[in-house]
Amino acid sequence: MHFNKLDLNLLVALDHMLTLKSVSRAAEHMNLTQSAMSNALTRLRSYFDDPLLVQVGRRMELTPRAQAIKHSVRDILVRIEATVATDLTFDPSQSTRDFRIILSDFTMSTLMPKVLELADRESSRIRFQLLPQIESPYQAIEKGDADVLVAPGPLTSSEHPSEHLFSEEYVCITCASSHHHGRSMTQERYVEARHVQMVPTRGGATFEQQWLEHLGVQRDVALTSYTFTSLPHLIIGSERIATIHKHLALHYQSLLAIDIHPLPFDIPLLEERIQWHAYRDQDPGIRWLTNLMHSAASTME
The missing domain is CATH 3.40.190.10 (Periplasmic binding protein-like II)
Structure with a gap:
């Protein structure tokens, strides 16, 4: 598919290269040969009339133009994924979806066992990836690297929907x-x-x-x-x-x-909140997961 003479498939390659700052690692993540990824970079450089990635010593760095478009490219891909990949007929008993959840070791030990117990009553095929909290964890939500974030209020973003989950002393x-x-x-x-x-x-x-x-x-x-x-x-x-x-x-x-x-x-009590991307607000799978977590949290309250 093309838009304004740009092959939109190249945006995925561009996103990987700008994030990883490496042609070889981007090729590995996309299961492509390095020559295919290098060819994609050549076409992108021609389209943007900018080198995008330049060699500085032993590492690759983004040009100012690449820095300027990095977040916009990621935002476009997250929006496309949220629009195209959303299952409007989500059925937990039939779905094989893989949910990526960022949470602390505290909530992993106390909340997640209750979440998994409830999930097992509805489905045995849904998978979960539990990811560690990083600095500014809401950025993983913005980048589409995680589906939901469970974290104290100060670690969530005002730019995306969030709900109170439980309070802790x-x-x-x-x-x-x-x-x-x-x-x-x-x-x-x-x-x-x-x-x-x-x-x-x-x-x-x-x-x-x-x-x-x-x-x-x-x-x-x-x-x-x-x-x-x-x-x-x-x-x-x-x-x-x-x-x-x-x-x-x-x-x-x-x-x-x-x-x-x-x-x-x-x-003061610690408030744990659950957050997801604004583009996923109508995703029934995300709503199922947040409701599941609310039910699990209610047993803790």
């Missing part, structure tokens, strides 16, 4: 054999204790860390980890303490010898 956990057992967690004891803290690999601070800093509460951090789900394991057999989500603490209390303590200060 934070608690403190300690080893059941530590000297904290049977004692209330005061602010003084909290500050004096050695802590295990989750530090995101994407950078920045977690929600509870931002609020502790806002309250002027300083933690003596003895150990950091990149997942919340590892923290209960890392306090076992020690006097260390950790601050985690209450539902995660309750989940691990059934598996590990840990005590759960209310925090000795007030932190």
